[in-house]
Amino acid sequence: ATKxxxxxxxxxxxxxxxxxxxxVDPLHEEYNFDEAVSREVSRRNYRNAIRLLHxxxxxxxxxxxxxxxSRDKTNRDYSLEIGDINIRKEFMGLTRIYxxxxxxxxxxxxxxxxxxxxxxxxxxxxxxxxYE
Numbered sequence: 001a002t003k004x005x006x007x008x009x010x011x012x013x014x015x016x017x018x019x020x021x022x023x024v025d026p027l028h029e030e031y032n033f034d035e036a037v038s039r040e041v042s043r044r045n046y047r048n049a050i051r052l053l054h055x056x057x058x059x060x061x062x063x064x065x066x067x068x069x070s071r072d073k074t075n076r077d078y079s080l081e082i083g084d085i086n087i088r089k090e091f092m093g094l095t096r097i098y099x100x101x102x103x104x105x106x107x108x109x110x111x112x113x114x115x116x117x118x119x120x121x122x123x124x125x126x127x128x129x130x131y132e
Contacts, residue, residue: 033059037117046108047101053120054098057091060127075099087130090123 033056040049058078062069067081075095082088097116100106108116 031059041110041113044110046110046113047106049113050098050101050108050116050120053117054094054102057094057120057123060124061087061091064127066127087127090126094120094123 033052037049037052037056040046040052058067058069061067061078061082066084066087067078069078075098079088079092079095082091097119101108101116
Protein backbone atom coordinates (compact mmCIF):
# COMPACT_ATOMS: atom_id res chain seq x y z
CA ALA A 1 0.00 0.00 0.00
CA THR A 2 2.83 2.40 0.82
CA LYS A 3 4.43 1.82 -2.54
CA UNK A 4 1.19 2.78 -4.29
CA UNK A 5 0.79 5.96 -2.24
CA UNK A 6 4.34 7.09 -3.02
CA UNK A 7 3.81 6.36 -6.68
CA UNK A 8 0.71 8.58 -6.69
CA UNK A 9 2.61 11.37 -4.98
CA UNK A 10 5.00 11.66 -7.91
CA UNK A 11 2.94 10.49 -10.85
CA UNK A 12 -0.65 11.41 -10.19
CA UNK A 13 -2.17 13.76 -12.72
CA UNK A 14 -2.25 17.12 -11.04
CA UNK A 15 -2.46 20.60 -12.32
CA UNK A 16 0.84 22.23 -11.64
CA UNK A 17 0.70 25.70 -10.24
CA UNK A 18 3.00 28.09 -12.01
CA UNK A 19 4.70 30.66 -9.82
CA UNK A 20 3.55 34.22 -10.30
CA UNK A 21 6.29 36.62 -11.20
CA UNK A 22 6.82 39.59 -13.40
CA UNK A 23 9.99 40.54 -15.12
CA VAL A 24 11.13 43.87 -13.72
CA ASP A 25 13.66 46.04 -15.47
CA PRO A 26 15.77 47.99 -12.96
CA LEU A 27 16.66 50.49 -15.66
CA HIS A 28 13.00 51.35 -16.22
CA GLU A 29 12.11 54.89 -15.21
CA GLU A 30 9.80 53.94 -12.36
CA TYR A 31 11.83 51.16 -10.76
CA ASN A 32 11.98 51.60 -6.97
CA PHE A 33 15.57 50.83 -5.98
CA ASP A 34 15.05 51.50 -2.26
CA GLU A 35 12.25 48.95 -2.11
CA ALA A 36 14.16 46.40 -4.19
CA VAL A 37 17.37 46.74 -2.14
CA SER A 38 15.42 46.43 1.12
CA ARG A 39 13.71 43.30 -0.19
CA GLU A 40 17.04 41.70 -1.14
CA VAL A 41 18.62 42.61 2.22
CA SER A 42 15.65 41.13 4.09
CA ARG A 43 16.16 37.92 2.07
CA ARG A 44 19.88 38.05 2.95
CA ASN A 45 20.67 38.21 -0.75
CA TYR A 46 23.47 40.74 -0.24
CA ARG A 47 25.17 40.13 -3.57
CA ASN A 48 22.02 41.10 -5.43
CA ALA A 49 21.53 44.12 -3.15
CA ILE A 50 25.01 45.36 -4.15
CA ARG A 51 24.15 44.71 -7.79
CA LEU A 52 21.04 46.85 -7.43
CA LEU A 53 23.01 49.62 -5.71
CA HIS A 54 25.42 49.57 -8.65
CA UNK A 55 22.57 49.71 -11.17
CA UNK A 56 21.08 52.65 -9.26
CA UNK A 57 24.44 54.38 -9.50
CA UNK A 58 24.44 53.89 -13.30
CA UNK A 59 20.87 55.12 -13.57
CA UNK A 60 21.71 58.18 -11.48
CA UNK A 61 24.71 58.99 -13.70
CA UNK A 62 22.49 58.59 -16.76
CA UNK A 63 19.73 60.82 -15.38
CA UNK A 64 22.33 63.56 -14.76
CA UNK A 65 23.61 63.05 -18.34
CA UNK A 66 27.08 62.10 -17.10
CA UNK A 67 26.85 58.80 -18.98
CA UNK A 68 24.49 57.36 -21.53
CA UNK A 69 23.27 54.00 -20.25
CA SER A 70 23.11 51.03 -22.61
CA ARG A 71 22.99 47.27 -22.14
CA ASP A 72 25.85 46.99 -24.66
CA LYS A 73 28.30 49.03 -22.59
CA THR A 74 30.72 47.84 -19.96
CA ASN A 75 31.60 49.59 -16.73
CA ARG A 76 34.87 50.55 -18.39
CA ASP A 77 32.92 52.21 -21.21
CA TYR A 78 30.99 54.19 -18.62
CA SER A 79 34.14 55.24 -16.79
CA LEU A 80 35.52 56.65 -20.06
CA GLU A 81 32.35 58.74 -20.49
CA ILE A 82 32.70 60.42 -17.09
CA GLY A 83 34.44 63.76 -17.56
CA ASP A 84 34.74 64.77 -13.90
CA ILE A 85 37.89 63.10 -12.52
CA ASN A 86 36.50 62.87 -8.95
CA ILE A 87 33.27 61.23 -10.10
CA ARG A 88 35.24 58.87 -12.37
CA LYS A 89 37.58 57.88 -9.54
CA GLU A 90 34.67 57.15 -7.16
CA PHE A 91 32.80 55.27 -9.88
CA MET A 92 35.81 53.10 -10.67
CA GLY A 93 36.33 52.26 -6.99
CA LEU A 94 32.70 51.24 -6.55
CA THR A 95 32.78 49.31 -9.81
CA ARG A 96 35.79 47.36 -8.55
CA ILE A 97 33.82 46.41 -5.43
CA TYR A 98 30.80 45.44 -7.52
CA UNK A 99 32.88 43.37 -9.96
CA UNK A 100 34.59 41.44 -7.15
CA UNK A 101 31.27 40.66 -5.49
CA UNK A 102 29.12 39.97 -8.53
CA UNK A 103 31.49 38.36 -11.02
CA UNK A 104 33.80 36.86 -8.41
CA UNK A 105 30.73 35.28 -6.76
CA UNK A 106 32.03 36.61 -3.46
CA UNK A 107 29.95 35.16 -0.58
CA UNK A 108 28.84 38.44 0.98
CA UNK A 109 27.73 38.45 4.63
CA UNK A 110 25.43 40.95 6.29
CA UNK A 111 28.43 42.54 8.01
CA UNK A 112 30.21 42.88 4.64
CA UNK A 113 27.10 44.44 3.13
CA UNK A 114 26.72 46.91 6.00
CA UNK A 115 30.28 48.13 5.46
CA UNK A 116 30.00 48.38 1.64
CA UNK A 117 26.49 49.73 1.01
CA UNK A 118 27.17 53.17 2.56
CA UNK A 119 29.91 53.76 -0.01
CA UNK A 120 27.37 53.42 -2.83
CA UNK A 121 24.91 55.66 -1.00
CA UNK A 122 27.58 58.34 -0.39
CA UNK A 123 28.32 58.39 -4.11
CA UNK A 124 24.66 58.99 -4.90
CA UNK A 125 24.54 61.77 -2.28
CA UNK A 126 27.66 63.30 -3.79
CA UNK A 127 25.97 63.38 -7.20
CA UNK A 128 22.86 64.99 -5.72
CA UNK A 129 24.91 67.63 -3.89
CA UNK A 130 26.87 68.50 -7.01
CA TYR A 131 23.93 68.75 -9.37
CA GLU A 132 21.11 70.42 -7.47
